Structure formats: structure tokens, C-alpha cells
Amino acid sequence: MHKLRVTYVAGVVPGKWIDRFTERYPQIELSVQRLDEGDPLAALASDDADVVFVRFATGENPRDDTRHVIPLYAETEVVCAAKDHDIEYLDQSVSAAELAEFEHLDLADYPVAVGGVAMAMEVVSSGGFVARMPMSLARLHARKDVIYREVHDGEPTQIGVAWLKDTEKSEMIDEFIGVVRGRSANSSRQGSVRAKQQQGSAKTKRATQTGSGKSGKAKPQGKAKPRKRR
Structure with a gap:
């Protein structure tokens, strides 16, 4: 079974995303861990997590050349x-x-x-x-x-989801990010849905090409009957 490791900072409540993902992709095992101390981005760098929910100051998105970070919501x-x-x-x-x-x-x-x-x-x-x-x-x-x-004039924070750009688990992570962002199971933005659509298009194309390549003999035309003279 494939496995996806998720780490989140205290204060995040990922239950709904975990339940939805598990229901949609039962073939993928989820390992979920709460981080009460330390930097969850370090868990990505050390390969201790595949996806992390991170907290950062508003306007200071920690994305860089090695990782994606998508803001999800603001905290008061x-x-x-x-x-x-x-x-x-x-x-x-x-x-x-x-x-x-x-x-x-x-x-x-x-x-x-x-x-x-x-x-x-x-x-x-x-x-x-x-x-x-x-x-x-x-x-x-x-x-x-x-x-x-x-x-009311404090320092709001952001919660975002982060993952590495270069990873062998890109397809699984893409499915998980889709669930977090609220995509439906049939959304064309989901990698698995795009793959099925591409497979379906390829089958249709092959069937069309096969059908257009069939040859048939023309039916012989009957001889014209001679006209009777009066």
C-alpha cells in the first residue's frame, strides 16, 4: 500500500481533510502527526513528512525554489x-x-x-x-x-500547506492538495481524473482510427433491362 505522511502545527484541525481523503483514496495509507514545537518545514527537508501544514506571518510566505506553499486561511x-x-x-x-x-x-x-x-x-x-x-x-x-x-490591530498569521517540488510522491500529494483545496472527486484538476480522461480519449481515438480504416467491396450494380419495343 502507498503511504503519505502528513504533519501539522498545533491549532490546525485537519480531520475533515483526512477523512475525505481516506474515503476517496482507501488504497493510500495516511500517517498524520501533530507538531507542537519546531519548524514543520524542516520535516520536509529531512524527509520526515511529505506534506505539512505550516503557520507563518501574513505577507511572509516561506515558499522557495525547493517547495510549494499555498496559503489556506488567516488566523486572528x-x-x-x-x-x-x-x-x-x-x-x-x-x-x-x-x-x-x-x-x-x-x-x-x-x-x-x-x-x-x-x-x-x-x-x-x-x-x-x-x-x-x-x-x-x-x-x-x-x-x-x-x-x-x-x-483588532494585532499580527494575524496564515496557515498554509507545503510540499517539496521534486518528489516521487507528486501524484499522491496532488490528490491530497486537491482535497484540501476543496476539489470534487470528479474535478478535471485532479491528476487521477486527468489520467482517466486521457486514457478515454486515447481509446476513442484508436477506435475511430480502426473504424475509418475498414474497407468494403462495392455492391455490384445490376444490368439494365432492355427496353421493349412496341
Whole structure:
């Protein structure tokens, strides 16, 4: 069985794409892994993944000569704070200026080894600090004692899907990217559909050529009957 390895950053919810792909291509085995720390693009370079879902700053697409990166959707930035913190009583959307007076945590100071984002949220719940992050991460690590508000002039991020340009699994990857981008099973942009269409066209062409090459003998015409004289 063919195998496709997919890695995604925390906050991405690839379940619908995985289910749709598995249903459409049961002959391909999918290996799916969430990456809570590190650069998923490094997994491509080291051949530890065939397709990765990556997070990057808006306007800073990491595509280059070796890989494709297609933006999928934007993520809103939020600020997380303890319940009953002053931020809870601000509007549903706050500005970066309003947040300047509060002590901020840096998520980079919370690697997986010390608990990652979950540990950062626990510190936030104590009330002494706030933390800014993509909304998807805030939802993933949601706590009853932590609230979040959208930062309307914050730094939005993008989620994109990336894969190498030169790979032996190009056909499988093309099918997976098609599912992620919402192509139907019969879309002519899918490689498998194009292949079937080309095969069908070739068969039709051969059948047409074979039919036009048949020869047949002309039917003999009967002799004209002599006209009777009156």
C-alpha cells in the first residue's frame, strides 16, 4: 500500500481533510502527526513528512525554489488573560495600545519540555501575565479560568500547506492538495481524473482510427433491362 505522511502545527484541525481523503483514496495509507514545537518545514527537508501544514506571518510566505506553499486561511490574533482580569471587561476587540500596560508572556519561553502553551496558559490563569497568540491555539488550550479577546490591530498569521517540488510522491500529494483545496472527486484538476480522461480519449481515438480504416467491396450494380419495343 502507498503511504503519505502528513504533519501539522498545533491549532490546525485537519480531520475533515483526512477523512475525505481516506474515503476517496482507501488504497493510500495516511500517517498524520501533530507538531507542537519546531519548524514543520524542516520535516520536509529531512524527509520526515511529505506534506505539512505550516503557520507563518501574513505577507511572509516561506515558499522557495525547493517547495510549494499555498496559503489556506488567516488566523486572528487574540490576547489571553485570567478570568476577572481587566481585559475581560474591555470590549470584545482590543487594541495593541490597550495591552501595552500589561505584563506579557513570550510563548517562546515555554517549549514542550516545560509544558508548552498549556503551561503558559496555566501561568496566565494566575492573573499576573497576559499572552498573545493565534485564536486557534487559544481554543486548543482553552481553560475555564482564562478568557481571550481579539486584538483588532494585532499580527494575524496564515496557515498554509507545503510540499517539496521534486518528489516521487507528486501524484499522491496532488490528490491530497486537491482535497484540501476543496476539489470534487470528479474535478478535471485532479491528476487521477486527468489520467482517466486521457486514457478515454486515447481509446476513442484508436477506435475511430480502426473504424475509418475498414474497407468494403462495392455492391455490384445490376444490368439494365432492355427496353421493349412496341
